[in-house]
Amino acid sequence: MARFLLRRFISSIPVIIGILALVFALARMIPGDPCRAALGERATDEICDAYNERYGLNEPILVQFGIYIKDVATGDLGESFRFGVPVTQLLIERLPTTIELAGAALMIAVIVGVPLGIISGYRHNSKTDVATMIGANIGVAMPVFWLGLMLQYIFAVFLRDTPLALPPSGKLDAGLIPVPFYEAWGLPMNGLTEFLSEFTIMNALVTFQSEILSSAVLHLILPAVALATIPMAIIARMTRSSLLDVLGLDYVRTARAKGLRERSVILKHALRNAMLPVVTIIGLSFGLLLGGAILTETIFNLAGVGKTLFDAITSRDYTVVQGFTLVVAISFVIVNLVVDLLYTYLDPRVRVS
């Protein structure tokens, strides 16, 4: 097991180096002069020379890459031109919003998708099955941005004066300012506590700010549902087909033959094996969620990683593009690694081969 872990871990190192190289290369291929992008069109040549000197932009490209790797390794992702703060500071402020959104979406996708998949797999070809599969097909075909806008229209305009009305954008009602937990608890403010306090819902929960909590939850529902739809459909389909595969196996017949209740055959025997590919899919939905987050955050006006990244691209804030892309790609690799390990844990056969 330890050897497997090590091998799997080592095999992701070239990929991470490749990611660093690609991000580095792309950031340098973006048209425009980094100096003038940072200091404005009217920067003189002397100023730009000094700027390039200071940031090592006059060095050979390989040396620059070396400097870049060293900076990344020491946690220095550069400074945002637009906001004038380190990229890491922006990440501290904005990553939690995206994690919260993606986490809520994944939770909805799993909580709804898995049971739907089980029911339609078990009641294969029934009306429920057909309806679920039609729904799943439509679900994966829906553009996230369109679904988001339609949800906004339905819940913020059409149902405006009903109890079902939901806020169409933003993270909190206007005027609400959450008290960070470190202030409430008298802890020092540092990168970690600030990062943690940006998880609005968790922060409100542990400090009992009920008004903030309910506002944050209500604001999260629509974007989370929009973002959850595609993974939900995928998870439902995967659960269904995987359960169908397993239900045809001999050991399930044995379990039935020895007179186990159907409930326990499905839930205890079949499901355990049927969930293996589902776990992989759930892990891999992460990439989909991050891609979808760019669109969802733009539509629902949430200042998360996706929206920041998109704004940075349109305003040519290259260090932010570079830093955020890197963080997203590396976290994607880490999630895949974790999924692989989880899979190994769940299915011992993988370890043997």
Place this chain on the structure above:
Amino acid sequence: MSDDLYDPSDEPLEPTDDQPLNTIEASDAIRDKVRMDLSGGDVSASTSGGLWRTAGREIIRKKSAIVGMSLLSILLLLAAFAPIIAPYPPDEVLFDQGVSPRDPPCIHLFGCAEENSQHILGIDGNGRDYFSRIVYGARVSLLAAFVAVLFASIWGTTVGLIAGFFGGWVDNFLMRVMDVLLSFPSLLLAIVVVTVLGPGLINAILAIAIVTIPQYARIVRSSVLSIREQEYVSADQALGVSRWRLLAHRIFPNTLTPLIVIATLGVATAVLEIASLSFLGLGVQPPTPEWGSMLAAERNQVFTAPHLVFFAGLMIMWNVLGFNLLGDGLRDAIDPRLGR
């Protein structure tokens, strides 16, 4: 993985050496079935007809494929006959004909006053007939997605063939490069690539193509790995057939089956991603009628003129659904073991 509709870019990152796609076995099974069908049970009889005829017959039996094909046929007709179907040119501004921006749909049949000109999906923010723009949008959407997939599958096949056939460090290097490309969420990478290339339809197509190359490369590579071990390939090798001939005449044709399925499903993904890029303002630029950018242009009016957002999105969904259902049907037809 029989019935899933997930984005093929989300294949596990580990190379699939352990479970190569068993296309040979599958096509053998189909071939046997053809023989049975054609000869009323005598397997030794003629094999003419082959994979594609059976596949065609299977597809017709699949409800989902029929629905998919119908959806796509309608779109193809819209695209082909756009000038006839659309009542106005897509760029014509109709303010001089008594319309105002974002007029709701006016259909005479449903009680819209006869003296108003008929606009069945209403008027967009620039005074153009929305229905005409939707119809012309089918051209852009279909063509862009098709070209993107064509480009990606040609390059992906090349990479996959080379990696799988030559093995060793070539394989290792190429597949690690593919792994790197796969470690980015595809939309994010496409956005970054468009930023480098500059916004526009061609560059958006290129970006989508580049980020989807790894999917094709992996599928083709794993087919090659399993085909390479087949006896008929060894036999050819023993007879001294050149490597290129082997690659072109023995291996490549056998990789096509899974490739076509993945490519059909890939068109669906490409439709969505091109629409997403255009929605973000990085793809097709106005005034070209494209559903994603049409939606983006009116997104701030969703509360007052929801129809201008609704129909563009519906068309994108229509297109994606069509290719997804067709791809599913194709897969089930080509690989009957997966059919259910």
